Amino acid sequence: MQDVELHRDAELERSSEFENPGLPPHRKRQTDLHPEKEKRAERVVFTWFLLSALGSILAVAAYVAVPITPGDLTSTRFNNLFLGLGIALALLAIGIGAVHWSKQLMSDEEHVELPGRDARVHVVPLGHVARVDGRRRDPGALGRGHLVAHERQQRRDDDRRPETLLA
Numbered sequence: 001m002q003d004v005e006l007h008r009d010a011e012l013e014r015s016s017e018f019e020n021p022g023l024p025p026h027r028k029r030q031t032d033l034h035p036e037k038e039k040r041a042e043r044v045v046f047t048w049f050l051l052s053a054l055g056s057i058l059a060v061a062a063y064v065a066v067p068i069t070p071g072d073l074t075s076t077r078f079n080n081l082f083l084g085l086g087i088a089l090a091l092l093a094i095g096i097g098a099v100h101w102s103k104q105l106m107s108d109e110e111h112v113e114l115p116g117r118d119a120r121v122h123v124v125p126l127g128h129v130a131r132v133d134g135r136r137r138d139p140g141a142l143g144r145g146h147l148v149a150h151e152r153q154q155r156r157d158d159d160r161r162p163e164t165l166l167a
Contacts, residue, residue: 042106048097052090059086
């Protein structure tokens with residue numbers, strides 16, 4: 001452990017605010033600069049997604065077409081092999097395609113949202129449930145209170161049935 005010497009003459013610089021470094025300068029990608037490279041990247045992403053669809057079709061075809069015969073481990077092995085290869089191809093291709101799309105084609109413009117009240121947030125009065133499209137819903141349609149009242153009504157109905165009166 002190091003010893004730290006404190007001097008009486010030393011002063012600490014105290015600042016209540018720090019300097020905002022801002023965003024680094026934006027570097028354009030090759031697909032932003034050259035339209036032919038953007039078209040090529042689109043074709044590559046399309047190929048990966050198409051390969052993913054083919055892998056999914058292969059998995060479904062293997063599930064349907066390669067039968068498992070009871071007592072025959074070879075049929076189980078082939079079914080699992082082709083099913084696994086199809087699923088692996090589908091997942092790998094969709095993953096690579098999504099990453100390639102996000103790095104090459106997706107917009108990479110950064111923006112900063114300052115903290116504060118979001119204009120999209122609407123306060124709904126207590127007791128009202130509003131839908132996103134603006135239509136109103138039954139005020140008691142959601143929530144625990146409605147479920148409890150429904151359970152109580154069911155119990156009352158059960159108590160009035162002749163089968164429960166005899167028991």
